[in-house]
Amino acid sequence: MRDAGLVRQSTVYRAGTLGRRPVVPTDFAELERRARRASSAEAWAYVAGGAGEGRTMRRNRAAFDRWAIVPRMAAGAVDRDLSTEVLGTRLTSPLLLAPVGAGALMGKDSDLAIATGAAATGTPYVFSNQGCNPMEECAAAMGDTPRWFQLYWSKDERLVDSLIARAEAIGAGALVVTLDTTVLGWRPQDLNLGSLPFAKGLGIAQYTSDPVFQEIAAERARQPQERPKVTLGAIRALLAMSRNHPGSFWANLRSPLPRASVETFLDIYSNPGLSWEHLATLKRRTSLPVVLKGILDVEDARRAFAIGVDALVVSNHGGRQVDNAVASLDALVEIRAALGPEPTLLLDSGIRTGADVFTALALGADAVLLGRPHLYGFALAGAHGVAEVIRNVVAELDLTMALTGARDIASITRELVREQPA
Incomplete structure (x- = not known):
C-alpha cells in the first residue's frame, strides 16, 4: 500500500468539498460513540464489555499511552512500503482482522460482511470459531485474500480434527489456537443482562x-x-x-x-482441560502453520516454540477474560526481549489507530490484529464500514511512517519510540 495515507486524505477531503462527510468516523472515540448508538444493549455488552471491573481493558490503553513516538526530520521518506511477510505470506500491510465471536449481534451476516470488507482492502481475516457464517462461505467471499482460522479446542477430539480439516480445505494460511478461553471470564455487562448469545444459537x-x-x-x-x-x-x-x-x-x-x-x-465447545500435551499433537494433525493466541508470559512463550509452533499472538483477549491482567503491549515487550528478534510475534488487544500499530511494530510485533474497531465499522456501514476502518488505520500508519522517516516496516524500530515517565 504505497501512499495510502495521502490517497485516503485526498479521498476524504475531495468528498468534503462536495458536502459529503465520512460515514465511518476517522477517530476511534467517535467511531465507538456512533457504534454504541447503533447497537442493542445486549450487543454492546458483549462486544464492548470486558472482564470484571474493566481494569485489563484500561491497562491495554494505558500501555500504549506510556510510549511516545519520536518523529525524525528531513528523512526524505517519500515512498513508503507497508508490505510485510508473515508465516510465508506477503501482506499488503502489517494488519489482520482479529476473530470476534457472535458478530451478528451487531448486524446480519456479520462474518460475511467482515470477510467482504477485508477482501476489498486486501487485509487478512482470522475467521472466528464462534462465527455466525460458516468458514466456507466467508472464504468464498474473500477470493484470493489470505484468511486464517481460529480454533477453540473442543472437548470432542473428532470435532477438533474436523474443524482443522475444514480450515485446510478453505485454504487457511494458519491455524490460530485460542488458549485463554477454556472457560468464559467473569463478564458483568453480559451477566447483568442475563445475555449469552450462544444460548440463543448465535455464534455457533x-x-x-x-x-x-x-x-x-x-x-x-x-x-x-x-x-x-x-x-x-x-x-x-x-x-x-x-x-x-x-x-x-x-x-x-x-x-x-x-x-x-x-x-x-x-x-x-471448549476444553477446560486443555494442556501442553494437547497442543503438542497439532504438528502431526495439520500441515498448516500453528499460531497460539493468548500468550502473556515469557515461559509460556518459550514452551510454545519448544513444541514447534510457528508464531504467537500476544493477547489478553481484549481484556475480556481476566480482570487486572497484564497489558498485552507490556507482555510483548518482555517476550521480545527474552526471545530475541527471530520468533514471529503478533499483538492483539488495545490496537485502535495507525499510531498504535506503529508503536506495536516498534516494540517488537511483526504484525497486529485489529478487533473491536472493525466490528464498530460493520455496525455503522456493513462491509463498507469494515473497509473504511481498515483504510483509516492503514492511512494513519502510512502518514506516521512518513513523518518519522520510516520507509518500510523493517524501518520501524525501537529507536522511534520512547517510554515516558509515569
Missing part, C-alpha cells in the same frame, strides 16, 4: 455446519428432552434458536435439533 455457525458436530447434536436430539417451563423468555429463546439454526425457520420450530445443537455447543 462453524459448529452447525460441521458434519461431526451435526452427528453429535442429532444423537442428542434423539434422546428424551426435558421440556422447559413455558414462559415468555423461553418462547423468545426458542424462536431465536430456530431463526439462527440453518434451514427453514418453521421446520426448525417443530424440530428438537436447534435446541439440541445449542446445548451440545455449550457442553463441548
